[in-house]
Amino acid sequence: MGGTVLIADDHPLFRQALSLAVQRVAPEARIVEAGTLATASRAVGEAEGLRLILLDLKMPGAVGYSGIALLHAERPEVPIIVVSSAEGESAAKEARAFGAIGFLRKDTDLSAIEAAIARALHTGTVPPPPVPAPDQPEDGVRQTIAGLTPTQLKVLLAVLEGQLNKQIAHSLGMSEATVKAHMTAIMRKLDVSNRTQAALVARSLGLDLKH
Template identity: 40%
Template sequence: MIAMTATAASDFDRAAGSAAPLGGETVLRLLVVDDHPLFREALASAIALAFPKAELHEADGIRAACDILGQNPAIDLTLLDLSMQGVTGFDGLDTIRARFPRVPILIVSGLTEPRIMQEAVRHGAAGFVPKAVDKATLTRAISEVLGGALFMPPDLAPAPVPARSADKAPVAERVARLTPQQMRVLAMIRQGKLNKQIAHELQVGDSTVKAHVSEILRKLEVISRTQIVIETAYLDFDQAGGF
């Protein structure tokens, strides 16, 4: 595994487009997990151009990634390849999610089938980016996930799951899976509040809110904040457990 600091001359706000800056002297910490050295180098270079002050770590496998995450609890985002030696299916994603549930994971993969993207989200991924995307799309994906949104490429994203799909439990049952704190976050999402506003009101860190949002998406079996609002629009929260 390799750890490095990404440096480049481009301006953060210009590279990140409409994404809100992280503010002050906050250091953005990212982990790239891929077993192909050339791709890790290319991805690191792209990230360095978009986020010149970011602290970038690299790992060539799941074990190395877990070691880095264990030693660096302040890492903000993990970029993970699904297809690595010794990894089957979503095992790598599941392992990192189980050991480090507060760190959002953005999948960067050569696999682009809608079914795989949908399943990755169900396993707790905060977004999915094909390896063939351009730097602007990668930058937007990172910025949106860091902002608490779930990123899926518009031209490849799977169709939203219908609100009353036969293979899903009733919405009240899915909401009942949430912890009391996740219920509070859900209420604020329904009010249209941003992650930073939620963090301020709950007096917790941004990374904690991101982790809650990721878990809410997973437990409600949806892929976006919009779907959260739609599916819970007519739910009686007093009967569902309240806040």
């Protein structure tokens, strides 16, 4: 079974463990490793034949569920399995809401991790579980955030970090006018009137959670 598997985790030893798990169930797969969200984002854009992403929630550059949202927006056809130390059913639910197909704790038995990897690779582009019609306002906004473009998500994350438009423009390699255009689109999608409200909405939905 060929193709590429991306392992994104900031702990080298755990990346090695996941790499061994992938090799056991898909010995022909090419494995790409990333220790930061920025590196993972570049790898997602450059990898050929990407078939699966194994993603930790907590790594440099990621806040809360932003890593899932960003990588899913960049390659929506590639299944993402979150492997994290985050606890509770809410973490698994939120991970799926932002685009992951599955959630495993880091203390999960290796055999179960291998089974999940094999299942994802064999089924190909696995859609997330069906999302019911929003019954609470935050459900609808969560889906809206999950549907932002990769660039819009990067701009929103920069706003969460307190960066000004000039700083965002410099870090993302675009003009301030382009940043303003993206902010206008973000605020329209989130149905808010300023960047502070946009940041509050994102933070309330878990993009600013630390796991």
